[in-house]
Amino acid sequence: xxxxxxxxxxxxxxxxxxxFFKSHFWHSFKIDIVxxxxxxxxxxxxxxxxxAPAIAPFDPYDPASIDIMNSxxxxxxxxxxxxSFWLGTDNQGRDLWSTILYGTxxxxxxxxxxxxxxxxxxxxxxxxAGYIGGRLDSFLxxxxxxxxxxxxxxxxxxxxxxxxxxxxxxxxxxxxxxxxILVIGIAEWPQYARxxxxxxxxEKEKEYVDAARVIGLSTPRIMFRHILxxxxxxxxxxxxxxxxxxxxxxxxxxxxxxxxxxxxxxxxSLISSGFEYIFSGAWWITMIxxxxxxxxxLVMNLLGDWLRDVLNPKLYKG
Amino acid sequence: xxxxxxxxxxxxxxxxKRFSISGDFLDQLKFESxxxxxxxxxxxxxxxxxxxxxxGESLCLVGESGCGKSTVARLVMGLEKPTQGSIHYKGDRxxxxxxxxxxxxxxxxxxxxFQNPYASLNPRMTINATLMEPIKxxxxxxxxxxxxxxxxxxxxxVGIDPTWGSRxxxxxxxxxxxxxxxxxxxxxxxxxxxxxEPISALDVSIQAQVLNLMMDAQQERGLTYLFIxxxxxxxxxxxxxxxxxxxxxxxxxxxAERLFDRPRHPYTQALLSAIPRLNDNHSSYIKxxxxxxxxxxxxxxxxxxxxCPYANARCKAEIPILTEIEGTQxxxxxxxxxxx
Amino acid sequence: xxxxxxxxLEVSFDMRSGxxxxxxxxxxxxxxxxxxxxxxxxxxxxxxxxxxxLNLISRPGSITGGNVLFExxxxxxxxxxxxxxxxxxxxxxxxxxxxxxxxxxxxIGTQMIECLQAHRKINKNDAKKIAIQKxxxxxIPSPETRLDQxxxxxxxxxxxxxxxxxxxxxDPEIIIADEPTTALDVTIQAEIMELILxxxxxxxxxxxxxxxxxxxxxxxTNRLFVMYSGRIIEQGPTKEIINDxxxxxTQGLINALPQMTIRGERLQQIPGSMPSLNTRITGCVFHxxxxxxxxxxxxxxxxxxxxxxxxxxxxxVEKMKSQPLLSE
Numbered sequence: 012x013x014x015x016x017x018x019x020x021x022x023x024x025x026x027x028x029x030x031f032f033k034s035h036f037w038h039s040f041k042i043d044i045v046x047x048x049x050x051x052x053x054x055x056x057x058x059x060x061x062x063a064p065a066i067a068p069f070d071p072y073d074p075a076s077i078d079i080m081n082s083x084x085x086x087x088x089x090x091x092x093x094x095s096f097w098l099g100t101d102n103q104g105r106d107l108w109s110t111i112l113y114g115t116x117x118x119x120x121x122x123x124x125x126x127x128x129x130x131x132x133x134x135x136x137x138x139x140a141g142y143i144g145g146r147l148d149s150f151l152x153x154x155x156x157x158x159x160x161x162x163x164x165x166x167x168x169x170x171x172x173x174x175x176x177x178x179x180x181x182x183x184x185x186x187x188x189x190x191x192i193l194v195i196g197i198a199e200w201p202q203y204a205r206x207x208x209x210x211x212x213x214e215k216e217k218e219y220v221d222a223a224r225v226i227g228l229s230t231p232r233i234m235f236r237h238i239l240x241x242x243x244x245x246x247x248x249x250x251x252x253x254x255x256x257x258x259x260x261x262x263x264x265x266x267x268x269x270x271x272x273x274x275x276x277x278x279x280s281l282i283s284s285g286f287e288y289i290f291s292g293a294w295w296i297t298m299i300x301x302x303x304x305x306x307x308x309l310v311m312n313l314l315g316d317w318l319r320d321v322l323n324p325k326l327y328k329g
Numbered sequence: 330x331x332x333x334x335x336x337x338x339x340x341x342x343x344x345x346k347r348f349s350i351s352g353d354f355l356d357q358l359k360f361e362s363x364x365x366x367x368x369x370x371x372x373x374x375x376x377x378x379x380x381x382x383x384x385g386e387s388l389c390l391v392g393e394s395g396c397g398k399s400t401v402a403r404l405v406m407g408l409e410k411p412t413q414g415s416i417h418y419k420g421d422r423x424x425x426x427x428x429x430x431x432x433x434x435x436x437x438x439x440x441x442x443f444q445n446p447y448a449s450l451n452p453r454m455t456i457n458a459t460l461m462e463p464i465k466x467x468x469x470x471x472x473x474x475x476x477x478x479x480x481x482x483x484x485x486x487v488g489i490d491p492t493w494g495s496r497x498x499x500x501x502x503x504x505x506x507x508x509x510x511x512x513x514x515x516x517x518x519x520x521x522x523x524x525x526e527p528i529s530a531l532d533v534s535i536q537a538q539v540l541n542l543m544m545d546a547q548q549e550r551g552l553t554y555l556f557i558x559x560x561x562x563x564x565x566x567x568x569x570x571x572x573x574x575x576x577x578x579x580x581x582x583x584x585a586e587r588l589f590d591r592p593r594h595p596y597t598q599a600l601l602s603a604i605p606r607l608n609d610n611h612s613s614y615i616k617x618x619x620x621x622x623x624x625x626x627x628x629x630x631x632x633x634x635x636x637c638p639y640a641n642a643r644c645k646a647e648i649p650i651l652t653e654i655e656g657t658q659x660x661x662x663x664x665x666x667x668x669x
Numbered sequence: 670x671x672x673x674x675x676x677x678l679e680v681s682f683d684m685r686s687g688x689x690x691x692x693x694x695x696x697x698x699x700x701x702x703x704x705x706x707x708x709x710x711x712x713x714x715x716x717x718x719x720x721x722x723l724n725l726i727s728r729p730g731s732i733t734g735g736n737v738l739f740e741x742x743x744x745x746x747x748x749x750x751x752x753x754x755x756x757x758x759x760x761x762x763x764x765x766x767x768x769x770x771x772x773x774x775x776x777i778g779t780q781m782i783e784c785l786q787a788h789r790k791i792n793k794n795d796a797k798k799i800a801i802q803k804x805x806x807x808x809i810p811s812p813e814t815r816l817d818q819x820x821x822x823x824x825x826x827x828x829x830x831x832x833x834x835x836x837x838x839x840d841p842e843i844i845i846a847d848e849p850t851t852a853l854d855v856t857i858q859a860e861i862m863e864l865i866l867x868x869x870x871x872x873x874x875x876x877x878x879x880x881x882x883x884x885x886x887x888x889x890t891n892r893l894f895v896m897y898s899g900r901i902i903e904q905g906p907t908k909e910i911i912n913d914x915x916x917x918x919t920q921g922l923i924n925a926l927p928q929m930t931i932r933g934e935r936l937q938q939i940p941g942s943m944p945s946l947n948t949r950i951t952g953c954v955f956h957x958x959x960x961x962x963x964x965x966x967x968x969x970x971x972x973x974x975x976x977x978x979x980x981x982x983x984x985x986v987e988k989m990k991s992q993p994l995l996s997e
Contacts (some may be wrong), residue, residue: 038685149353218449222513225406226463227436229429240453393854394825502942503711532710532943533881537925537936544935559854562884566927566936585932603859605884606928607911614859620824 039321046317049310056307060116067109068095072275079104083293101281101296102288103273110276111300117277118304121191122258126250128196129257133203134246138234140204141211152208155201163198163260170194171269184272191270195257206249210242244322251315255308262304278304336419337381338521338553339405344378344414346400347371350625373624374400376577376632378414379651382521387547387554389568389585391561391600395624397577398557402525405555406441407432418521437467440514442543444526446506450498456509457494460484460516467517479516486549487512487542504535508542515546523555528563540567561604565589573597576624576632583657593659595637595669631662639663670741671698672842672875673722673760679734680714680721682946689946691717691730692899701842704869704876706886706907708922709896710943715879718896719845722877723756758788761836765848767828770835771820777831778816781838788839803834807864826857830864837868843875850885862889883923887911895919898943898954905979915981917959917989953984961985 031037040046059066069076081104084093092099098107140151171194175183183190214220215238223233262279264270266286271277273284278300285296351357351370359368374397382388392398403409405416407423416424418435426432443449450459460480464471471479484491487508498506507527514522524543528536540563546552558564564571568585573594581594592598595615602614617636622628631649634640641662649660663669678695681688692714699705709715720726722737724744737744739755747755756762764770772780781800782793791799797816804812807830820828829849836844846865850858866889869876878890886893886907893907895916903916914920921939923929930936941958944950950957956966965984973980974987 218443218445219451221403221408222441222443222449222510223451223462224408225436225439225441226513226517227429227433227466228462237451237454241451393856502945504942533883533922534710534925534939535942537927537938538940540927541935541938561855562927566930566932599856603855605855605859605862605882605888607884607887607923607926614856614863616860617856620827 036321039317043317045313049313049317052306052310053314056115056119056310059112060119063109063112063116067106067112068097069106069109071105071110071113077104083288083296085293086295086299098299099295102284102293107295107299110281111278111303114276114278114281114300115303115307117188117271117275118258118261118279118307121188121195121261121277122254124192125195125199125257125261126253128192129199129253130203130246130250132197132200133205134207134239136200137204137207138211138239141208142215142230142234142238148208151204155204158198159201161198163195164263166198167191167194167260167264168267168269171264175269184274187271187275191261191264195260198260199253199256202249202253203246206245207242210245211238214238214241248315248319248322251311251318255311255315258304258311259308278307336384338384338419339380339382339555340417340420341378341380341401341405342415342417344375344380344401344404344416345373345412346375346397346404346409347373347412370625373627374577375404375411376627377648378574378577378579380572380579380582382553382555383570385551385553386569387556387567389556389558389564389571390574391558391564391571392574393559393600393621395621396574397624398559398574399525401574402441402523402555402557406439406523407435433467437517438519439521439523440517440519442507442511442514442522442524442527445530446503446510447530449510450506450513452498455495455497456484456489456501459498459509460494460513463513463516483512483516484509486515486546502535503531504538507531507535507539511539511542511546515550518550519552521553521555523557525557526559527556529558529560536563543567561601573600576622576627578632579651579658579660580633581657581659582651587657591657593654593657593664593669594633594661595639595663596633631660637663639669641668671738672701672703672740674698674738674741675722675735676738677735678718678721678732678737680717680726680730681733683729683731684947686947688733690733690899691946692721694900695735697894697901697904699843699875699877701875702869702873703892704866704890705878706890706893707877707879707896708881708883708886708893710881712898712943712945713896714899715896716847719762719847719877719879722845723760723762724752725756754788757784757841758839759841760843760845761839761841763829763832763836763844763846763849765851767825767832767852768820770832771828773820776817776819777823781816781835784835784838799838800834803837804831806837806868807831807834809834825853826860829853829857829861833861833864833868837872840872841874843877844869845877845879847879848881849878851880851882858885865889883911883926895922898950899946900954900982902955902982903979905977909978913977915976915979915986915989916955916983917961917985918955921958953982955983961989 064070081096081100082102084096084100085091086099087094087097096106098111101107101110136151140148171190174190220233220237223237261270261277262282265277265279266283268283271280273280276284281300282297282304285293289297348371349369350372351368357367357369359366378401390398390401400409404411411424415422418439423435457480460483461476464476464479480494481491484494489505489508489512498509501509527543528539531539543554544567547554556567565585571583571585571588572579573581573596575596581588581592581597588597589601592601599615599617619636622632622635628635630646631637631640631644634644637644643662647662649662649665651658651660652665654664661669675695675697678692679690680692681690695718707715707718717726717730721732724737726732732745739760744752744755778797778800782796785791785796785799800816801812804815809815809827809830823831849865850861853861862885865876868874876890878886880886890907893905893910894901895903895910895918897918903910903914903919910919911923914923918939921937924937925939927936939958944957952967952969953959953962953971956962959966963985971982971984973982976986
């Protein structure tokens with residue numbers, strides 16, 4: 012009797028790809044030229060970073076391929092340029108284009124690595140604080156407040172300077188990338204924790220969480236299997252912005268001499284190394300990596316804004 | 330006919346629940362007449378509730394919004410801990426159980442259906458995953474095929490095509506989602522179901538479908554319902570017994586027939602007279618004076634005395650106790666004294 | 670001259686998958702003092718109809734056909750200023766959630782006085798007097814003190830009364846009430862309904878009552894429109910429709926009410942649910958759920974047939990009359 016009383020729901024697409032192409036997400040991407048452009052540029056950056064060894068004409072990490080006599084050659088389009096160095100060379104005689112490719116790789120790696128660490132810490136702490144609540148919540152959130160009241164750079168500078176002083180520059184240079192990921196990762200977890208906690212508090216009130224409790228699911232299972240997947244959209248949005256922030260933080264630290272060593276430059280340390288020569292006319296050593304860095308950060312922020320607009324359920328429904 | 334011959338399946342004894350609304354320690358500090366004092370305020374949601382649910386019946390708990398009826402449902406299901414009092418299931422006390430292991434057997438026997446079909450299903454889980462979860466956790470020894478068979482069976486029993494299992498909740502209408510929600514509750518073969526306003530978010534024609542489904546399930550599986558609602562028209566049709574709740578206490582408990590034939594408590598009378606009925610010419614309802622008091626500052630004595638046309642000095646001072654009068658349990662001084 | 674006349678109204682929403690008709694073939698007229706009920710399930714288009722009367726449909730929706738005439742003036746051709754003059758002044762609207770109308774950060778008095786001064790040139794004291802008078806009309810105790818209160822300090826029923834008082838401020842000719850009591854308890858609902866009825870009768874105001882609750886509508890209105898999937902499928906005097914509905918959907922809706930069934934028996938249900946607007950159904954929109962449907966129903970949309978005082982859009986009206994269902 013009751014079987015007949017249901018009508019089929021609308022005939023909707025059921026393969027994953029069809030679903031994707033019918034989704035609101037794909038549609039808003041299709042009509043937004045800025046988003047498409049940003050996405051293209053971002054893909055280009057990722058491509059550059061991934062295939063840097065294949066694209067780069069020289070290996071900037073190999074001292075054998077560097078000739079100090081080639082230092083400070085301007086880009087190839089200027090009068091004194093050299094055909095074999097497209098964007099010129101830096102003060103050590105490294106091909107700037109190759110160095111930028113490798114530097115982008117380092118910067119992106121640190122940015123993404125730091126964000127993974129932030130996200131891991133922040134999501135765990137945010138979930139626990141939001142779902143369990145009470146005193147634990149107050150304690151964790153006050154900790155987040157304290158952490159936020161120090162600026163990321165200040166924490167990083169103190170930490171890295173102390174490390175450098177106590178364990179020596181050599182060890183520091185070896186571990187530089189790891190240390191940067193660790194410091195930037197730990198310094199920014201409250202961003203995630205707060206966002207996750209806020210959406211957990213909203214999700215917790217919904218009846219499906221009560222339903223899961225009534226079924227008898229354990230607390231960790233409810234937190235990770237039921238609540239976490241429903242808080243993913245804001246996490247995704249802040250992740251793009253956070254990657255950009257982490258890249259900037261790394262660049263600033265490198266600029267201050269606390270970042271990547273000159274032998275393995277990131278975009279930040281490249282900018283920094285060229286800075287001394289900017290008044291002697293070698294503007295390209297600072298300017299070109301600078302533009303590359305600004306464009307990367309800009310693109311990521313624009314993508315983040317777009318994602319926020321698309322995934323905001325209020326805008327979505329209205 | 331008389332359900333009193335049965336043993337109660339669920340017993341609620343002297344149940345109290347209050348919620349703090351004063352926030353953190355710092356928020357509680359108030360500056361009063363030159364001194365800083367710590368002031369705590371509570372919402373008194375449930376105040377000394379006694380209730381028995383008999384095996385096989387549908388007990389409807391009726392009341393207006395804010396009377397604490399949903400809190401009772403959540404307390405019974407262990408989603409909240411009572412401030413005072415106890416809840417017994419088949420004689421065993423269940424409100425003090427903490428460890429998951431101890432609660433699990435009762436989770437299998439007692440299930441819940443929720444009000445809002447749009448929020449009660451996890452939007453990121455397919456229907457199959459939603460239905461498999463309770464079956465797997467309560468039958469850990471079953472293999473995948475057996476679990477799938479069970480999912481298939483419950484989906485058929487609520488009138489959802491089992492081939493739709495791979496779809497997500499947003500692809501279904503409100504009525505269909507409520508069916509799925511019922512299927513999830515039935516999946517573990519419970520004895521007792523608490524339904525918290527299961528049809529109030531649905532359209533009229535869909536309400537009938539869901540009510541029929543619940544009645545069919547009761548007949549086939551011998552279920553017992555605690556049905557929580559504000560809709561008296563549904564209660565008249567669905568309930569075996571009815572408990573009327575006002576500001577956290579019961580004012581009248583009776584069989585549905587007797588309650589609708591002869592409501593005793595003045596609040597019940599007012600409530601029944603306000604149901605909009607087809608064909609019946611309006612303005613015959615009993616007007617209550619004043620507003621519903623807030624559950625933060627409960628009135629002294631009978632909680633209804635401020636709006637009751639029959640209230641006297643005793644009603645303001647003394648809390649009436651639920652006593653049996655002519656087959657109906659009523660908590661009212663006026664009836665006890667024969668004034669009404 | 671009818672007070673409000675709606676001719677062949679059609680409202681469409683532009684969706685990604687194409688344009689979707691939310692309202693089709695809507696025709697009716699309302700006279701001064703009429704009390705009209707619009708009943709239907711969620712998604713039937715009853716709220717859209719309420720909004721389109723005030724020309725308040727916003728993108729992606731738009732009126733794509735027909736017109737709405739208020740005192741023989743087409744609302745679509747009016748300037749923004751003229752429209753503002755009608756909205757809230759001549760036609761006012763009461764919503765389901767009082768907080769949609771009330772601004773939570775302003776006192777009741779400020780909101781009422783502001784509203785009066787926006788439409789009329791009067792000073793603050795006179796406006797205050799009118800406000801108090803209107804609050805008295807909706808039986809709000811001690812109206813002078815209420816003027817200084819904020820919406821959150823009042824109970825739900827009290828807020829809805831104030832919204833009604835604001836709706837009455839300009840002495841409108843038509844009140845559109847969109848589910849005005851759905852958020853309220855039964856005892857309060859009865860009071861508000863009685864109040865609306867009394868005010869309409871006393872001030873000779875036309876009422877358009879939009880709701881899903883047949884019980885409420887049967888007590889307040891004298892004419893009834895039943896909507897299904899963007900169309901009016903049956904219209905006529907309320908009493909006649911309630912007692913002897915012609916359209917199978919209306920019958921199903923009435924019979925599905927618990928009070929129409931004997932205790933303990935299964936309720937009579939309409940199978941299935943209302944199709945969403947973007948599923949196109951050929952023929953009668955109700956035929957997939959209709960137990961009387963025949964071949965003709967799947968092919969053409971039925972025209973109105975007059976039966977008694979009612980107009981019904983159903984192919985099977987005559988047939989159902991001559992051979993009642995065996996089950997009945």
